[in-house]
Amino acid sequence: MPSPLSADRPAAQPPGRGPVDTLISRARRLKGDVDAVRRGRPADGTDPEDRWERALYDLAVHQLDDVGRHLSQLRDGPPGAAGDPAPLAPPAPRRGSLLSRVGSAEWNLLTDEATWSAELYRILGRDPSSVPLTLDELPSLVHDEDRPTLTGMVTDCLIDARPIDGEFRVVHPDGAVRTVHMMGEPVLGADGSTASMWAVLRDVSELRRCRRAVSESRASLRPAPPAAEDRIATELREAVRPVWRGSLRIPRTGPGALEVAALSLPAAAAPRVGGDWYDALEL
Structure with missing residues (x-):
């Protein structure tokens, strides 16, 4: 065998x-x-x-x-009905490799000169033949809401020698808004003071768009928590039904009185909305 x-x-x-x-x-x-x-x-x-x-x-x-x-x-x-659903993987960016959208810059604080790579001009929407902006001029390209963020990062880098790692939005001359991620470090001189600052800037607009799409997809696939359903049902019920003020007493001439009472019993199953309308009138 x-x-x-x-x-x-x-x-x-x-x-x-x-x-x-x-x-x-x-x-x-x-x-x-x-x-x-x-x-x-x-x-x-x-x-x-x-x-x-x-x-x-x-x-x-x-x-x-x-x-x-x-x-x-x-x-x-994909996320299921049970447990906390995981976000979906984002689609591939349409602009090619994310690392291809990277530019570099260096600002010399002693000579007040700036050096930009060719890709950085495209990322910031600047004419390649124009003069690189100084650190004081750079915020002019940034969205109004994000200027304090950029100013704070640059100040911490120059004064406290902290590395830069943050994002802000830039506005191109045509009105397009792009999200830029900036990483950089100070360069110290012989006396320990900051002599220059270098940075690498990356256009992450497509990456952020993909992450927003992932977040929206995750939210649409996640079932609503029962507690939220009960809260919404209660708010709707309280908004449309009369305020409960106890039993209704209709006075009448003579001995005795007419007493009317009702109780709303919502359905036991979700979404726990139920009840009836009542009218009472004296004949």
Whole structure:
């Protein structure tokens, strides 16, 4: 009797993991590789190009974190009726790779000079032939509501040497509003004071749009909590029915009186709305 194991007929292998699990493992390995390369980059802060590349590695690691979470949601399936539903994975952005919409800038505080990359002009809606804006002029491109946010981040960076990591909206000359994520750090001089500030700015408008779509989809798939249904039903019932003031007494001449009383009994099952209208009149 031939052996079940032979060179031309290998033994049956156990079922492999699903394709989404395979993608999750690949994303984790890629994140580990990118993080290892990032840690091997120089971090002395003297070369602007090295700082720019290091910031891009940081962004790549953050994006791979998002990819892993989205794939996990895809593996777990759409939100169901039981438990807290997980958000759906967002669709792929229409503008290509998110990392391709990245620009860099450096502001020299000693010479008051600014240096922008070509992509940053497009992100901020500026003419590439125009002069880069200084830190004092930069808020002029920002949405009125977000100017305090940008001012606070820049002030903390320049005065307290805090890294910048935040978002704000910019308004293009044609009226289009884009959401920009900004990461940056101060560059200290020999005396310890801030000599310049560099930053990497990324257009995250499509990413935020996708996340809003995910949030809206999640809200539409999540069943309304019973407590909310009861509250709405109670408010509607109280709005349409007369205020209960006890039994209705109709005075009449002579001994005795007519007493009328009624009680509203709502349905036991959701949405617990019920009752009747009553009229009482003396004949």
